[in-house]
Amino acid sequence: MRQALYALVAAIFGFAAAIFLLPSLQKESPQSGAAIDTLAAQVDRLTVHVERLAQTVDSLPPPPVATQLAPSAVLPQIDTDLYGLDDRVAALESRQRNQSLQMIADGYPLRAQESEPRVGNPIGEALFAAEPEVENRHYQAVVSQVFAGLPDQPGLRDVACRGSICRVSYEASAQGVESAASHSDALISALLQGFQVKRLQLHHGRDEAGNSIAYIRIP
Amino acid sequence: MTLRSILKPLLPLLAGMSMVLAVPGHAQIAVITSGDLCAPVNVGKALRTIQNFRGLTLNNSSEETIAVSCPLSQAYSASFLEVGVIIQNGQNVAQSSRCVLREKNPINQDVATYILEAEIPATEGEFFLFDPVPLADPFNRVNLTCTLPPNSGLGLLLTNSVFPE
Numbered sequence: 001m002r003q004a005l006y007a008l009v010a011a012i013f014g015f016a017a018a019i020f021l022l023p024s025l026q027k028e029s030p031q032s033g034a035a036i037d038t039l040a041a042q043v044d045r046l047t048v049h050v051e052r053l054a055q056t057v058d059s060l061p062p063p064p065v066a067t068q069l070a071p072s073a074v075l076p077q078i079d080t081d082l083y084g085l086d087d088r089v090a091a092l093e094s095r096q097r098n099q100s101l102q103m104i105a106d107g108y109p110l111r112a113q114e115s116e117p118r119v120g121n122p123i124g125e126a127l128f129a130a131e132p133e134v135e136n137r138h139y140q141a142v143v144s145q146v147f148a149g150l151p152d153q154p155g156l157r158d159v160a161c162r163g164s165i166c167r168v169s170y171e172a173s174a175q176g177v178e179s180a181a182s183h184s185d186a187l188i189s190a191l192l193q194g195f196q197v198k199r200l201q202l203h204h205g206r207d208e209a210g211n212s213i214a215y216i217r218i219p
Numbered sequence: 220m221t222l223r224s225i226l227k228p229l230l231p232l233l234a235g236m237s238m239v240l241a242v243p244g245h246a247q248i249a250v251i252t253s254g255d256l257c258a259p260v261n262v263g264k265a266l267r268t269i270q271n272f273r274g275l276t277l278n279n280s281s282e283e284t285i286a287v288s289c290p291l292s293q294a295y296s297a298s299f300l301e302v303g304v305i306i307q308n309g310q311n312v313a314q315s316s317r318c319v320l321r322e323k324n325p326i327n328q329d330v331a332t333y334i335l336e337a338e339i340p341a342t343e344g345e346f347f348l349f350d351p352v353p354l355a356d357p358f359n360r361v362n363l364t365c366t367l368p369p370n371s372g373l374g375l376l377l378t379n380s381v382f383p384e
Contacts, residue, residue: 199334
């Protein structure tokens with residue numbers, strides 16, 4: 001359709017050029033007046049025809065979007081499963097989902113607000129139980145002295161020392177994270193000084209009454 | 220404190236590290252991390268004195284001791300974790316440093332605390348090697364806090380995740 005239109009436009013320009021040259025032709029050939037009239041009539045008809053064609057082109061619907069894009073053969077063909085990515089992602093998602101489901105089934109605390117302080121400390125209790133049941137009164141005295149000298153003086157509930165480890169129960173601090181951290185640092189310094197050691201282990205927990213428990217071990 | 224004085228004592232400490240990296244009969248993953256990822260505990264206090272510099276966390280103060288906190292990499296489901304850290308003393312006098320290793324559960328409660336204090340000889344380094352930490356839960360993590368005495372630097376962090384047989 002467009003090619004025909006372009007051909008017609010070219011023809012019109014050709015006729016227009018011929019008309020422009022008519023005076024000179026008339027000078028050279030006065031008998032050609034009838035031919036000129038014929039040509040002018042043809043130009044008029046062709047002009048009308050071109051106008052109709054232009055109207056037809058304008059009235060055509062817009063081409064579909066797909067034909068505006070480059071041919072599909074030009075676009076790179078992507079193999080989405082070239083590296084088995086789909087399978088690997090699916091496997092990871094499945095494993096993560098299973099793990100999460102298992103954690104929920106095990107009653108794992110997923111939110112800090114819902115979590116209860118853990119009762120006891122299995123590793124600390126195992127270390128305490130492994131020691132011979134011989135009371136270490138020296139260590140008991142040191143622990144009592146250390147707690148009495150702490151700045152906020154947490155209430156000491158119970159102290160039991162065996163061999164190289166003490167099980168200490170004291171009132172839980174409820175003064176926020178920062179206070180607890182500074183309390184912990186003060187306790188560590190006082191214990192190192194009290195036992196006169198350079199190496200120390202603490203295993204933390206809580207008892208059923210909500211008191212803090214610390215298993216203090218001098219390796 | 221010059222960089223040379225900091226790095227000089229490293230070689231003798233490698234012997235202690237190699238002992239850590241060999242636990243016969245157990246699978247293990249040892250990870251060494253550059254010490255410059257540590258950050259001061261009290262940022263305001265350390266603003267002008269702590270510098271993360273070419274693999275070191277340096278305390279440039281000539282008077283103040285500054286505590287720095289270091290995250291540690293550990294392998295999931297390891298049953299034991301061994302942690303070591305090298306601190307170098309750039310002063311001409313011996314200085315004391317204390318490192319505290321905290322095992323924390325996923326909601327940040329302290330599960331266990333391991334304390335190690337040592338005196339670092341003048342212009343030398345000390346390898347702080349903690350007792351193996353039995354991880355009570357595969358999701359527990361560990362955090363290290365060390366005090367850096369004046370003109371000292373923390374240059375190397377070592378974690379060795381040990382798995383059951």
